[in-house]
Amino acid sequence: MLGLSQPTPSARLVGAVGLVVAFTSAPYAWRFVEPVAVRFLRPTPTMALADRVDELTAQRADATVAQAAEIRRIERDLHDGAQARLVSLGLSLATAEKLMETDPAQARALMREARAGATASLTELRDLVRGINPPVLNDRGLVDAVRALALDSPLEADVSADLRLRLDPPIESALYFGVAELLTNAVKHASATRARIAIARDATTIVVDVEDDGRGGAAERADGGLAGLRRRLAVFDGSVEITSPAGGPTRVRMMVPCESL
Template sequence: MRQPVSWVASACVGFVRACVVVVVAMLVPAVWAAAVVLWIWWWGGDPWSGIVPLLWACIGTLALSRPVCRMVRSLVAKWTGTVIPAGYRQAGPVTRMSTGYWWNGYSYERTDRDARQDQKMRIWWSDPATWRDLRFTGIAPVTVGVIAAVPPAGAAAAVLGLSQPALSARLAGVLGLVVAIAGAPYAWRAVEPVAVRFLRASPAMTMADRVDELTAQRADTTVAQAAEIRRIERDLHDGAQARLVALGLSLATAEKLMETNPDQARALMREARVGAATSLTELRDLVKGISPPVLNERGLVDAVRALGLDSPLEATVDADVQLRLDPPIESALYFGIAELLTNAAKHAHASRARISIARDDTAVIVDVEDNGRGGAGVNAGGGLDGLRRRLAAFDGTVEITSPAGGPTRVRMVVPCESL
């Protein structure tokens, strides 16, 4: 009994999916069919009357190609679990220059809006993924669309045939019903191999995108390193260096007063000792900010636990105590967790946080959850954007779930096959 029920369920689900595939695959042909109807209605013997329908069809095709391919990728991922990367090029930052013009990576524009529109059009026109989408919208109707149309066409033939009194029509209706039922579980499955074949980027395009990504990561790393060097220089100049200069002046004055005013000299030496202790503390804090000693000595887990103890939040850490990673990865994850705890306390007004550090066969996974007010997002140049760029250097990803009202959950995943 279970097998017939399973077959009926599979046929019903397959029939619905086949109908969805037909609708999605035939959207662009429907635009061209509408253009033909418009041309027939408009045509009055003038050969130029076909220009408007042709423009209608071309604009409709360009406008629908990307949404159609996004729907196909989404359906394939939902139905089969096969993820087809879109590979669309992302827009870079738009910067205002000292002259007042806006630079979008391609040209200078008078306003921010004009710069972004120009950038969007240039990226769309030069993106290989755009032409892949157009190619797929031309191939899908005659491949996926035709195959997926078999069950709906069989069902339509069954309805029309069985509603007629003639025996031949009824036989055709029964045949159509058999075709619809037999083909429903399989007709929609053609969408996966066709989509994978024509929507997935070629190896050369994938390599080019990877080169662009690594170039951007190198630029981000260079900028981050320069900013870090400036921060260290500023901290040294404004903190320890100023105190050490003052310490030298105090010792020089004390040396001069040693014979004439010993009490004043001793007071200056006491102040110098306090200044030396303060300078030492500042230097230790500076070194801790660059590379925490506990991170180098005891690893990521103990360093995060120490971070949780110093945090104003009630932080709990759940982790594998045996976890050891390469020092650059540990440093990136440590400072990422520190950034998230700071944001939770400063911006989300959270009181508790939970940190989970785990690993599987291919990656290390860090989850940070707080009970704050939520609403966190990635803003260009913000802390979360910097965290994403920092982990991208290791092919890592950051996933943020932060509905209004909370809680906020952030997952950092860094591939680490050498664990």
Template sequence: MRQLVSWVASACVGFVRACVVVAVSMLVPAVWAAAVALGIWWGGGTWIPAIFWACFGTFALSRQVCRMFRHLVAKWTGTVIPAGYRQAGPVARMSTGYWWNGFSYTRSSKRAHEEQRWRTRWSDPASWRDLRFAGIAPITVGLITAIPPAAVVAAVLGLSQSALPARLAGVLGLIVAVASAPYAWRSIEPVAVRFLRASSAMALADRVDELTAQRADTTVAQAAEIRRIERDLHDGAQARLVSLGLSLATAEKLMETDPDQARALLRQARAGAATSLTELRELVKGINPPVLSERGLIDAVRALALDSPLEAAVSADVQLRLDPPIESALYFGVAELLTNAVKHAHATRARISIARDDTGIVVDVEDNGRGGAGVRAGGGLAGLHRRLAVFDGTLEITSPAGGPTHVKMVVPCESL
């Protein structure tokens, strides 16, 4: 009895899903059917504008149809199909008052964005992929998923007749509908994955764009880091060393005439040298912490947790050593997250987990703060995302309002 109820529930769910897929896949054919009907109804010279509007409607609907298919596949099967659409660049206002959108100059920002959107979409290979899928879907997924609804229609028509052959056809249609409903909609996944995923050329182009952006970010970050080091040296250790040299020169002159003053200057010089040494150590620690180089990522994170004002617990499944650039990226990522937890989330506790799986290293950081964290342009998390992207790493943030905040950093690493 339980299996029967489960089968009926599966058939009902499958029938509804099949109807949804049929409706979505037939949107573009419906546009052409309407155009043909309009041409037949009015006749004469209306065929050309009818066909024009049918072509325009197909181009406009194709992307929406593909988005709905991706949404249905992700919701029903859990398979995520990346869209792979080109992103429009920034629109800038020139000193002449005109707006530049990457293609042409316009007089208004609205016109610049509209033209940029259509030009980007027209030149995007993904748009032609969507058009192809909009033509393929009705004769593949559409026909398969139309079996349960068509069988139900045949069953209703057949059973409403009094003739025995019609009733037998109606019973057969009902059997076909019940038997095919749990399975017909499943054809959406292989067809969508096959025809909606990015081609090798598109994936290569996206990868080139991503690497170009990463190179630019790395160049900017390196320049900013060099300026920071130069500024810290100029304002800190360098100034103190110059003062130290002047104090020693003055003490040398006063050694015979005023020994007490000379000794006082020497004491000040010694204190200044100690302070300079401390500042240099802090500067080196900011570039590459010695504990990270000497003892590895896990011990460095534990030392970082001990220095943090949070009540931080660190757990690790095994001791591991990674390539120095990866260890540095993950270490400063944890430091950034702990700083954000104290400064912005007002957290009191944090939990750090370092583990590895089949693909690489996984670092989880969770705090009990007020939440609301997100990647914002120019923010610390955006910088962390760029730092991990250099190693094909990912950053996943779950931070609802009110907390808690959970951040997961994953970096592929073959050396594991």
């Protein structure tokens, strides 16, 4: 049998040098592979457009569902709340009118009940209108509406913002109800006592930060308020960033591309 020939010292040296060159140049070689891969593997403009159309279609469907749910809520609140009180108010006034001559004391009692019912109905209607769009938001814009919201909140809330800021009404409405949702969550789920709201804008984006001192641990569920907030802002190509470690604090940043008015 013929034995295998052993490599010569020069061959060994060449092999060692090649191995060193390969290990040394490997990280740099990938730099040339990346642009080639990006060029040939990235989605085509047609594919990117199709993905964007699908995304907008899903967002429009979410917005339609949200609007339908809001209409049902308004109808339910009107039927079960203010409408029922107004019907009762009418019956009380009609009965009081009949008793004015025969039983004035009972008539006065019914009038007092009617007055209390009218006050309660007015309060419910105001709450209902506030749930649709508060007048201060329409009249004075996002900043003043958020300040009014902070004053009405059981939390001790501080608001810092550019008072000259005005945005398109749909964006202002989305951000306003986003802040309202976050303050409600802070009170209801996090047992917070303080909140800080900051509203700022750069050349192309409005940024709203809401931070509370609650217990943290906020999680986004598919049917929860945070997911609804994300869907609401996604209609405007907006985004939501949530940081909520156990023990708090919870910080939520809402960002929406926009141009101020």
